Amino acid sequence: MHHDLPPIEFAFPGPLRDSLLAAIASGDKTSTSSLLLEYEVEGEPVPVAGTRGTAIDSDGLPRFVLETTRVDVVRLGDVTLDHAIAEGEGYASVAQWRAGHERFWTSEPLRAELGSDFTLDDSTMVVLERFHVIEASSMLKS
Numbered sequence: 001m002h003h004d005l006p007p008i009e010f011a012f013p014g015p016l017r018d019s020l021l022a023a024i025a026s027g028d029k030t031s032t033s034s035l036l037l038e039y040e041v042e043g044e045p046v047p048v049a050g051t052r053g054t055a056i057d058s059d060g061l062p063r064f065v066l067e068t069t070r071v072d073v074v075r076l077g078d079v080t081l082d083h084a085i086a087e088g089e090g091y092a093s094v095a096q097w098r099a100g101h102e103r104f105w106t107s108e109p110l111r112a113e114l115g116s117d118f119t120l121d122d123s124t125m126v127v128l129e130r131f132h133v134i135e136a137s138s139m140l141k142s
Helices: 015-026 038-042 081-086 094-106 107-114
Strands: 031-035 054-055 062-075 124-138
Touching: 015 062, 031 038, 031 081, 031 094, 038 107, 038 124, 081 094
Parallel strands: none
Antiparallel strands: 031 124, 054 062, 062 124
């Protein structure tokens, strides 16, 4: 595993992160979504195609080296069904995807990081990232 790559953290440590990593392991999850605001608040650049990082589990252990294959920054109202399905979380509609993501994006832990004064509407900018697994850790949990 490439320990010199930046960490990639899906959600917060805990059951959601664990389920997202399981979806990556199964091959079901090949995309992810973030608010553009998350990158702005953290002072991080939006990923670009070719970016690599190490997805870490809830214990901070490396699970996968991922490579970004495509990034689109779109309005929340313009997210496609194709993207929602590629998230690998069982969404059958954009409405289901949006409801699930709005629950996370308005959760107390994320609002603590981003501030509580933002609102989500169709014009909120979202970073849609496609990726594939380059390497899986030999420490994969079963």
